[in-house]
Amino acid sequence: MIGVRLYLAQRLSALILAPLVAGHLAVIFYAVQGGLDGAEILSRTQGSVGFALFYGLFVIAVSVHGAIGLRVVVHEHLKLAGRTLDGFTLATGAVLLGLGLRACVAVVG
Amino acid sequence: MSQAKEADLHVWRGDGNGGGLVRYAVPLRDSQTVLDAVTWIQRRLEPGLSFRFACRVGMCGTCAMTVNGKPRWTCRTRLKDVVENGRVVIAPLENLPVIKDLACDFSSFFGKWGKAGGRFAATATRLDAVAAIRPDSRRRRLADAGIECINCGVCYSACDVVRWNPAYLGPAALNRSWTLVNDERDGGREKRLRAVAGAGGCHNCHSHQGCATLCPNELNPTLSIAGLKRATALAVLKGEM
Numbered sequence: 001m002i003g004v005r006l007y008l009a010q011r012l013s014a015l016i017l018a019p020l021v022a023g024h025l026a027v028i029f030y031a032v033q034g035g036l037d038g039a040e041i042l043s044r045t046q047g048s049v050g051f052a053l054f055y056g057l058f059v060i061a062v063s064v065h066g067a068i069g070l071r072v073v074v075h076e077h078l079k080l081a082g083r084t085l086d087g088f089t090l091a092t093g094a095v096l097l098g099l100g101l102r103a104c105v106a107v108v109g
Numbered sequence: 110m111s112q113a114k115e116a117d118l119h120v121w122r123g124d125g126n127g128g129g130l131v132r133y134a135v136p137l138r139d140s141q142t143v144l145d146a147v148t149w150i151q152r153r154l155e156p157g158l159s160f161r162f163a164c165r166v167g168m169c170g171t172c173a174m175t176v177n178g179k180p181r182w183t184c185r186t187r188l189k190d191v192v193e194n195g196r197v198v199i200a201p202l203e204n205l206p207v208i209k210d211l212a213c214d215f216s217s218f219f220g221k222w223g224k225a226g227g228r229f230a231a232t233a234t235r236l237d238a239v240a241a242i243r244p245d246s247r248r249r250r251l252a253d254a255g256i257e258c259i260n261c262g263v264c265y266s267a268c269d270v271v272r273w274n275p276a277y278l279g280p281a282a283l284n285r286s287w288t289l290v291n292d293e294r295d296g297g298r299e300k301r302l303r304a305v306a307g308a309g310g311c312h313n314c315h316s317h318q319g320c321a322t323l324c325p326n327e328l329n330p331t332l333s334i335a336g337l338k339r340a341t342a343l344a345v346l347k348g349e350m
Binding site for chain 2: 005007011
């Protein structure tokens with residue numbers, strides 16, 4: 001159950017996510033092909049403003065996109081509605097944002 | 110090879126409280142439609158069988174039923190084309206409350222038509238000159254693409270989102286709204302866009318395209334809904350909503 005504003009938020013977050021996912025995959029391929037271990041990866045990412053901005057934006061976009069997507073699924077299949085549905089959406093977004101930012105801090109902090 | 114002379118029609122009988130399939134043996138004839146077969150059952154075997162029809166020639170859209178799991182106009186469906194192993198299952202349209210047997214209550218369907226802004230908002234009176242609309246103008250062509258809907262309910266019955274989300278306005282109502290958004294004579298654009306941008310509005314469509322696949326008039330409500338999504342999103346971005 002979404003209106004035009006949630007629809008726009010989901011589409012705009014998808015627009016942001018598309019190049020970020022491609023960049024994320026490129027980083028993974030680079031790290032794997034170069035044979036980098038965890039310590040070597042962290043030595044490149046820690047303290048990097050670029051990685052912080054890249055994955056910070058990634059996590060924010062995922063939180064918005066995922067929360068709205070799951071909102072639709074639980075409304076249509078579990079029949080959650082009204083404030084319960086709004087609460088679920090906010091909680092899902094908050095959990096995704098919290099977990100994602102925690103991972104970001106671990107990688108770039 | 111001898112051809113079967115009869116088909117077993119498994120017809121849903123019941124009402125809003127429930128029901129089940131009842132088997133009737135119906136003789137097969139050339140050019141016989143599913144509506145002909147259901148009518149034959151009513152006239153020869155079961156006078157109490159309820160169903161709805163009017164024109165019998167694909168004009169009125171009242172005879173839609175679920176045939177072997179798919180919503181179809183029964184007057185335009187030949188029985189021989191849908192017989193599978195001598196058997197056809199005929200049920201009422203889905204996503205609509207059953208009144209009795211194969212007849213559904215369309216109140217919610219047309220109620221949503223109204224909620225989606227399906228009423229034309231005139232900007233001129235009969236005393237004004239007739240509006241000149243170029244047939245090749247972009248908005249006229251967009252309206253043309255959806256204007257042949259006769260509200261048979263096939264798309265509504267085929268729609269997964271209507272099944273999952275009863276508040277969803279559905280393909281027919283949204284298609285109607287899109288034709289009016291593109292009607293240059295109409296003055297209700299802003300109100301109409303607001304009506305389709307709410308919680309049960311066009312943005313809930315998943316573009317499964319069941320409506321476009323099964324529309325007997327070969328319309329594409331999914332495309333109309335995509336147009337509404339664009340129009341409402343642009344209105345929000347421009348600060349008009």
